[in-house]
Amino acid sequence: xxxxxxxxxxxxxxxxxxxxxxxxxxxxxxxxxxxxxxxxxxxxxxxxxxxxxxxxxxxxxxxxxxxxxxxxxxxxxxxxxxxxxxxxxxxxxxxxxxxxxxxxxxxxxxxxxxxxxxxxxxxxxxxxxxxxxxxxxxxxxxxxxxxxxxxxxxxxxxxxxxxxxxxxxxxxxxxxxxxxxxxxxxxxxxxxxxxxxxxxxxxxxxxxxxxxxxxxxxxxxxxxxxxxxxxxxxxxxxxxxxxxxxxxxxxxxxxxxxxxxxxxxxxxxxxxxxxxxxxxxxxxxxxxxxxxxxxxxxxxxxxxxxxxxxxxxxxxxxxxxxxxxxxxxxxxxxxxxxxxxxxxxxxxxxxxxxxxxxxxxxxxxxxxxxxxxxxxxxxxxxxxxxxxxxxxxxxxxxxxxxxxxxxxxxxxxxxxxxxxxxxxxxxxxxxxxxxxxxxxxxxxxxxxxxxxxxxxxxxxxxxxxxxxxxxxxxxxxxxxxxxxxxxxxxxxxxxxxxxxxxxxxxxxxxxxxx
Amino acid sequence: xxxxxxxxxxxxxxxxxxxxxxxxxxxxxxxxxxxxxxxxxxxxxxxxxxxxxxxxxxxxxxxxxxxxxxxxxxxxxxxxxxxxxxxxxxxxxxxxxxxxxxxxxxxxxxxxxxxxxxxxxxxxxxxxxxxxxxxxxxxxxxxxxxxxxxxxxxxxxxxxxxxxxxxxxxxxxxxxxxxxxxxxxxxxxxxxxxxxxxxxxxxxxxxxxxxxxxxxxxxxxxxxxxxxxxxxxxxxxxxxxxxxxxxxxxxxxxxxxxxxxxxxxxxxxxxxxxxxxxxxxxxxxxxxxxxxxxxxxxxxxxxxxxxxxxxxx
Numbered sequence: 044x045x046x047x048x049x050x051x052x053x054x055x056x057x058x059x060x061x062x063x064x065x066x067x068x069x070x071x072x073x074x075x076x077x078x079x080x081x082x083x084x085x086x087x088x089x090x091x092x093x094x095x096x097x098x099x100x101x102x103x104x105x106x107x108x109x110x111x112x113x114x115x116x117x118x119x120x121x122x123x124x125x126x127x128x129x130x131x132x133x134x135x136x137x138x139x140x141x142x143x144x145x146x147x148x149x150x151x152x153x154x155x156x157x158x159x160x161x162x163x164x165x166x167x168x169x170x171x172x173x174x175x176x177x178x179x180x181x182x183x184x185x186x187x188x189x190x191x192x193x194x195x196x197x198x199x200x201x202x203x204x205x206x207x208x209x210x211x212x213x214x215x216x217x218x219x220x221x222x223x224x225x226x227x228x229x230x231x232x233x234x235x236x237x238x239x240x241x242x243x244x245x246x247x248x249x250x251x252x253x254x255x256x257x258x259x260x261x262x263x264x265x266x267x268x269x270x271x272x273x274x275x276x277x278x279x280x281x282x283x284x285x286x287x288x289x290x291x292x293x294x295x296x297x298x299x300x301x302x303x304x305x306x307x308x309x310x311x312x313x314x315x316x317x318x319x320x321x322x323x324x325x326x327x328x329x330x331x332x333x334x335x336x337x338x339x340x341x342x343x344x345x346x347x348x349x350x351x352x353x354x355x356x357x358x359x360x361x362x363x364x365x366x367x368x369x370x371x372x373x374x375x376x377x378x379x380x381x382x383x384x385x386x387x388x389x390x391x392x393x394x395x396x397x398x399x400x401x402x403x404x405x406x407x408x409x410x411x412x413x414x415x416x417x418x419x420x421x422x423x424x425x426x427x428x429x430x431x432x433x434x435x436x437x438x439x440x441x442x443x444x445x446x447x448x449x450x451x452x453x454x455x456x457x458x459x460x461x462x463x464x465x466x467x468x469x470x471x472x473x474x475x476x477x478x479x480x481x482x483x484x485x486x487x488x489x490x491x492x493x494x495x496x497x498x499x500x501x502x503x504x505x506x507x508x509x510x511x512x513x514x515x516x517x518x519x520x521x522x523x524x525x526x527x528x529x530x531x532x533x534x535x536x537x538x539x540x541x542x543x544x545x546x547x548x549x550x551x552x553x554x555x556x557x
Numbered sequence: 558x559x560x561x562x563x564x565x566x567x568x569x570x571x572x573x574x575x576x577x578x579x580x581x582x583x584x585x586x587x588x589x590x591x592x593x594x595x596x597x598x599x600x601x602x603x604x605x606x607x608x609x610x611x612x613x614x615x616x617x618x619x620x621x622x623x624x625x626x627x628x629x630x631x632x633x634x635x636x637x638x639x640x641x642x643x644x645x646x647x648x649x650x651x652x653x654x655x656x657x658x659x660x661x662x663x664x665x666x667x668x669x670x671x672x673x674x675x676x677x678x679x680x681x682x683x684x685x686x687x688x689x690x691x692x693x694x695x696x697x698x699x700x701x702x703x704x705x706x707x708x709x710x711x712x713x714x715x716x717x718x719x720x721x722x723x724x725x726x727x728x729x730x731x732x733x734x735x736x737x738x739x740x741x742x743x744x745x746x747x748x749x750x751x752x753x754x755x756x757x758x759x760x761x762x763x764x765x766x767x768x769x770x771x772x773x774x775x776x777x778x779x780x781x782x783x784x785x786x787x788x789x790x791x792x793x794x795x796x797x798x799x800x801x802x803x804x805x806x807x808x809x810x811x812x813x814x815x816x817x818x819x820x821x822x823x824x825x826x827x828x829x830x831x832x833x834x835x836x837x838x839x840x841x842x843x844x845x846x847x848x849x850x851x852x853x854x855x856x857x858x859x860x861x862x863x864x865x866x867x868x869x870x
Binding site for chain 1 (some may be wrong): 740
């Protein structure tokens with residue numbers, strides 16, 4: 044029920060501009076949960092490296108959410124709350140963090156969690172030799188002290204306000220038993236509600252209930268996450284009863300499944316946000332008028348219907364609608380091709396003079412579909428758009444790493460933390476700044492935010508960043524895509540399954556009816 | 558014996574060449590595994606760190622040398638993307654794929670040989686037309702079509718067999734068989750068509766030969782003439798084709814594997830390529846090549862058993 048409240052309150056936050064319900068479920072009324080049974084889940088993606096520190100893929104974190112716990116976590120509104128630490132304290136100067144650990148946390152190997160495990164986990168993530176994706180979270184950490192078994196004191200060399208919220212994710216904040224690093228990639232061990240049992244590449248991950256879980260044992264005996272990447276195969280498996288539930292329903296099949304009384308469906312947003320990228324270093328895109336014109340050419344609502352079959356909601360800001368930083372004053376710009384043409388002419392690009400290559404990755408078929416829809420609108424505005432389809436490896440290498448593109452499209456999963464989002468994506472030296480964005484105002488704002496400890500004041504700075512991105516049209520943010528699950532009616536507790544980050548699935552309170 | 562030695566030596570040489578070519582080609586491809594592991598969570602420093610820890614910064618010749626040394630000493634290393642020992646990964650996938658290859662070949666042969674013989678014996682009669690059109694149907698329709706039909710019938714309507722999945726024959730043979738049956742049938746139908754045509758034409762040729770007439774003149778029963786004398790002589794080319802098909806199947810069952818989410822060698826090779834997992838690409842290509850060549854060698858050896866006129870020298 045908690046999650047449902049969260050989603051309702053979110054709808055309130057967005058007010059009448061909430062274009063779709065944030066959480067819709069055809070699940071039946073509440074019943075009393077029973078224990079037992081193994082849930083078979085048709086998972087949409089292949090799990091790879093199982094080391095929570097090293098993995099950057101949404102698919103792996105989605106499953107490992109059940110195996111691992113982080114030192115702190117977030118509530119429905121993405122506020123940081125205690126988890127493995129029963130309390131935490133930030134010194135007024137923002138330089139010292141003190142975590143008091145719970146006394147009742149056991150790892151899957153039966154060992155009790157102590158401050159030594161926390162120190163080990165943080166230091167492992169920080170160590171460049173680990174190859175941790177989130178190692179920069181610990182950049183300003185000067186020392187990690189463990190005055191006693193249940194206290195951890197982290198001292199910073201300089202203020203890094205986002206530190207705590209970055210620890211609320213299983214990436215940087217995950218606590219592993221001391222010295223378990225070498226085995227994490229093949230047999231992950233944590234203190235979550237389920238123990239890792241086995242993994243066969245491309246086939247299945249098997250999890251079993253951990254009876255000593257500190258928040259009480261799960262209902263399910265186990266979860267088998269079968270990896271079924273083909274959406275139609277997944278749907279067939281649901282129909283034949285081989286799977287209790289599947290995630291990621293193809294948007295064009297959603298209505299069909301919803302209308303079938305054999306199944307219940309759950310959908311929510313955001314699973315991720317999508318935006319159209321303009322390479323700010325490409326000559327025409329150095330001119331704000333051209334970028335603005337490109338934004339005006341796009342009918343976002345129609346694009347949402349065409350490429351996503353309406354399974355999402357428009358937004359002009361990539362911040363999660365539930366977060367304090369979401370700037371709800373920004374509205375997606377309506378299509379205005381005449382104005383766009385005028386702007387282009389003003390910038391010196393008359394009809395037919397702009398030839399743009401749009402690089403879309405086949406990893407996200409709806410990006411290719413979106414690009415195909417764009418072509419026609421751009422033609423009307425006198426811009427020739429050519430689509431180049433790239434495999435995921437080619438997209439990563441050309442667009443992400445080499446920044447060799449003119450126009451593209453991408454999405455981000457689970458990127459709710461404002462610093463992670465805005466510093467990485469928009470600072471001129473940010474790790475995710477593949478669009479060559481170089482805006483001194485944004486650089487100043489996101490750098491300043493890192494030193495502001497007060498949450499509301501910090502959120503206000505990020506709202507200004509969003510305003511700047513919007514005014515300057517540094518990217519064209521379009522929508523939040525819905526996440527979706529379909530399940531047999533015998534699956535209970537689905538209203539608790541989605542983590543506030545929109546990506547991870549949590550089976551702790553899910554159960555099977557007899 | 559010297560034949561065998563020669564063949565084994567040439568197989569070894571070919572494998573060395575193949576490993577060099579795959580290594581060179583995969584390193585020309587844009588992007589690397591570090592980039593694939595981190596996806597859109599990477600930044601330049603993290604990428605550099607991961608590359609270093611994966612040994613991707615070493616010169617190519619060093620990486621290749623390390624790989625060859627590992628192969629020779631039995632340490633094939635870990636898949637960079639899955640983090641699992643490659644030998645373990647390959648073992649699973651080879652067993653799973655071998656199961657459907659063998660099963661589909663058995664199904665195909667069991668149907669194709671009688672059907673081909675039947676057609677040849679009744680050449681240009683309705684039996685021949687029926688057999689030929691069946692074969693034509695099998696060849697013309699791709700295996701994924703049969704796959705979909707079988708999913709609809711056996712998984713959806715009857716509910717007898719699972720529509721997707723895979724199990725390791727080494728751990729649970731019964732389950733492995735259940736998962737393997739539908740993909741094998743789908744593959745087997747296409748194969749059967751080829752082999753039926755092959756058997757028919759080989760038999761037609763043989764049945765026209767003098768020794769068949771002599772055998773009949775001697776008063777041998779028609780059954781003995783056809784199945785003992787004629788078929789024994791006609792089976793050679795069928796075996797060659799079947800042998801080639803087995804090798805070919807091993808590396809090309811990806812479509813059927815995808816359709817049934819039966820993740821075997823085809824899937825593994827595809828994942829390796831997609832993720833630029835060079836050690837895994839090397840290993841899968843190497844294994845597939847070795848299997849193809851060994852099966853062809855095996856077919857050559859079997860010839861001796863079937864046809865006593867052949868001596869291997």
